[in-house]
Amino acid sequence: xxxxxxxxxxxxxxxxxxxxxxxxxxxxxxxxxxxxxxxxxxxxxxxxxxxxxxxxxxxxxxxxxxxxxxxxxxxxxxxxxxxxxxxxxxxxxxxxxxxxxxxxxxxxxxxxxxxxxxxxxxxxxxxxxxxxxxxxxxxxxxxxxxxxxxxxxxxxxxxxxxxxxxxxxxxxxxxxxxxxxxxxxxxxxxxxxxxxxxxxxxxxxxxxxxxxxxxxx
Amino acid sequence: xxxxxxxxxxxxxxxxxxxxxxxxxxxxxxxxxxxxxxxxxxxxxxxxxxxxxxxxxxxxxxxxxxxxxxxxxxxxxxxxxxxxxxxxxxxxxxxxxxxxxxxxxxxxxxxxxxxxxxxxxxxxxxxxxxxxxxxxxxxxxxxxxxxxxxxxxxxxxxxxxxxxxxxxxxxxxxxxxxxxxxxxxxxxxxxxxxxxxxxxxxxxxxxxxxxxxxxxx
Numbered sequence: 001x002x003x004x005x006x007x008x009x010x011x012x013x014x015x016x017x018x019x020x021x022x023x024x025x026x027x028x029x030x031x032x033x034x035x036x037x038x039x040x041x042x043x044x045x046x047x048x049x050x051x052x053x054x055x056x057x058x059x060x061x062x063x064x065x066x067x068x069x070x071x072x073x074x075x076x077x078x079x080x081x082x083x084x085x086x087x088x089x090x091x092x093x094x095x096x097x098x099x100x101x102x103x104x105x106x107x108x109x110x111x112x113x114x115x116x117x118x119x120x121x122x123x124x125x126x127x128x129x130x131x132x133x134x135x136x137x138x139x140x141x142x143x144x145x146x147x148x149x150x151x152x153x154x155x156x157x158x159x160x161x162x163x164x165x166x167x168x169x170x171x172x173x174x175x176x177x178x179x180x181x182x183x184x185x186x187x188x189x190x191x192x193x194x195x196x197x198x199x200x201x202x203x204x205x206x207x208x209x210x211x212x213x214x215x216x217x
Numbered sequence: 218x219x220x221x222x223x224x225x226x227x228x229x230x231x232x233x234x235x236x237x238x239x240x241x242x243x244x245x246x247x248x249x250x251x252x253x254x255x256x257x258x259x260x261x262x263x264x265x266x267x268x269x270x271x272x273x274x275x276x277x278x279x280x281x282x283x284x285x286x287x288x289x290x291x292x293x294x295x296x297x298x299x300x301x302x303x304x305x306x307x308x309x310x311x312x313x314x315x316x317x318x319x320x321x322x323x324x325x326x327x328x329x330x331x332x333x334x335x336x337x338x339x340x341x342x343x344x345x346x347x348x349x350x351x352x353x354x355x356x357x358x359x360x361x362x363x364x365x366x367x368x369x370x371x372x373x374x375x376x377x378x379x380x381x382x383x384x385x386x387x388x389x390x391x392x393x394x395x396x397x398x399x400x401x402x403x404x405x406x407x408x409x410x411x412x413x414x415x416x417x418x419x420x421x422x423x424x425x426x427x428x429x430x431x432x433x434x
Binding site: 059060062063064065066067068069071072075076149153154156157159160167170171174178179180181184185187188191192195196199 | 219277278280281282283284285286287289290293294295297298371374375376377378379381382389392393396402403406407409410413414415416417418421
């Protein structure tokens with residue numbers, strides 16, 4: 001492919017597509033993590049009816065493929081516009097996994113932290129906010145960053161309903177200029193860089209966690 | 218959301234047909250990705266200098282780029298470099314490569330988590346490195362990783378829904394077709410979601426039974 005075409009394609013990918021991918025990913029990360037942490041905390045509380053309802057809900061959301069969930073939200077809910085649909089779906093899908101991670105973390109932390117907090121005169125909310133969550137977030141960080149990678153990769157699927165992020169702008173470029181093998185390799189490179197940064201941060205947290213276990217800081 | 222049970226039963230045969238395709242693709246994907254993943258994971262444990270670096274790149278590239286982009290690359294890109302494959306083969310190859318990278322990491326982690334004592338003991342009995350890997354380390358690792366390998370199954374099942382984007386008929390394509398033909402978004406998408414969720418729960422059930430048995434042992 002000539003250089004001039006190559007420059008046009010890179011401009012399409014990086015100036016049109018990539019900012020939209022970032023916008024979608026950042027907003028969805030914010031909402032998915034907020035909802036996921038909330039659901040995870042509620043789930044760990046073991047309130048009788050809420051517990052069963054949540055467990056069925058999470059089971060259903062985790063059982064539906066992301067693409068099908070996207071189509072479900074797109075065609076069946078009053079949410080309008082591909083961007084909003086994408087954000088809502090990414091939030092629903094990823095918050096279910098984040099909730100399970102957080103619940104596992106809270107169970108792993110044990111009851112003693114709750115009791116210690118209570119004995120200092122904090123109420124339940126304060127215990128969760130000041131005592132439990134900071135610790136849980138710290139040591140589930142590798143898993144949470146892994147989920148973030150899955151979310152970023154999930155934004156590519158949103159191209160299927162017509163949201164113009166980097167994958168879709170690649171498809172548009174392919175329809176105009178051909179050579180899909182080069183274009184999709186370039187898109188893979190962009191995703192690889194984004195996700196590799198997140199994975200590297202995750203590995204850093206993992207190493208830190210191991211050091212802490214050995215008693216070094 | 219308008220799920221109509223009457224319509225659901227009317228279109229049940231079509232959905233069931235799509236579901237059988239999905240099961241077929243999922244089965245092929247599970248078998249090949251796990252075989253390839255185990256092979257890659259074991260070769261990585263041998264720590265052969267150059268091969269190891271190549272496999273590391275293979276795993277990182279396939280884990281940190283979206284499956285849908287890999288599918289597009291193989292589906293649209295391969296004909297451009299002179300390789301003509303049927304869509305189903307291109308799509309399945311993407312799923313197999315992608316999930317084998319995840320499986321390889323699971324296998325490698327399982328083997329490396331076995332204590333050094335086993336290795337040294339076998340060494341002192343005169344086993345070669347490949348013998349140690351095949352007859353001593355791998356069977357022990359299998360014991361701890363088979364629940365996560367079974368968990369891979371549910372991910373592959375959900376991955377097959379992306380095949381609809383490269384023109385392959387399976388459950389999601391059937392519901393997309395029903396929706397565009399009869400305009401029944403509620404019944405079509407919720408109907409196929411039921412199939413996925415039931416299968417997902419069946420796999421989860423098997424995994425939790427395996428895990429319980431493992432704890433028992």
